[in-house]
Amino acid sequence: MPELPEVEVVRRGLANWVAGRTVAGVDVLHPRAVRRQSAGAADFAARLTGTTFGAAQRRGKYLWVPLAGRGQGFSMIGHLGMSGQLLVQDPAVPDEKHLRVRLRFTDGGRELRFVDQRTFGGLAVEEAEDGDPEGTPVSIAHIARDPLDARFDDAVFVAALRARRTTVKRALLDQTLISGVGNIYADEALWRSRLHYDRPSATLTRPQAALLLANAREVMTAALAVGGTSFDSLYVNVNGESGYFSRDLDAYGREDEPCRRCGTAIRRAAWMNRSSYFCPRCQRVPRVRDGG
DNA sequence: ACGTTTTCCTGAGCGC
């Protein structure tokens, strides 16, 4: 499942393979893949055709490519959802089963393909913030910066986390508070911080909140260094290759396996229609003292 | 206004 490190790997692939190339044509094979485009698939194709791609950017799990030439002032935004892939593929390679969008280039070289089994992801051409050299799409203004962004403000995050009336894992997954963290890296950051997912965020001390942030940053940096986390063929880089971080996970997906700190069996709990993996010994919810 | 729940989607895996 693509979270920050996986999306960053894809962003780098786009920067390497499609920057400076001009779009010759667009095939939308599934309208749901461009549902963010309010005027529809034909509008998506028309807005891209003839534009030149700039350097790919990323915020959290969103990525985008600023457009130049006749697309000036707009960006192509993408989100991989759960199973989205952006592949740079030789035109001779047969269509993937779940190919949703194809972009062909004027140089006749490798095309860009958006492949997505579950169709939670998508592409769109959107207006960029006025005068922003990075072409940040207006529609993601509400997404917080991510912890690998030089402009992420640690002190603001720590204060906001402690001000929230919610639980700590919900807060980690709230992209308006901190972006890029999904279920896998949330569980990993909590494990490293010895915090239970249902811990009320307002009960964290300032050092605990700072440690949680540092651990989230650290685990995502480590994952990025080895190409991200892959469990199956659903997450790959633009060349179709998997990452290797899954072997280094300490909590996620390790139900019944021994905690690498204390040996206690890792537990999986149903949580918000998904799963939370945690060590029942290292990560306890502090008992709420009753009234007295 | 804010926090919580629902909704979207498809394929793998499993019990019967």
Place this chain on the structure above:
DNA sequence: TGCGCTCAGGAAAACG
């Protein structure tokens, strides 16, 4: 063999 069920989960809309 096939059917129905559960699970995977990001983010925005809908809800309270």
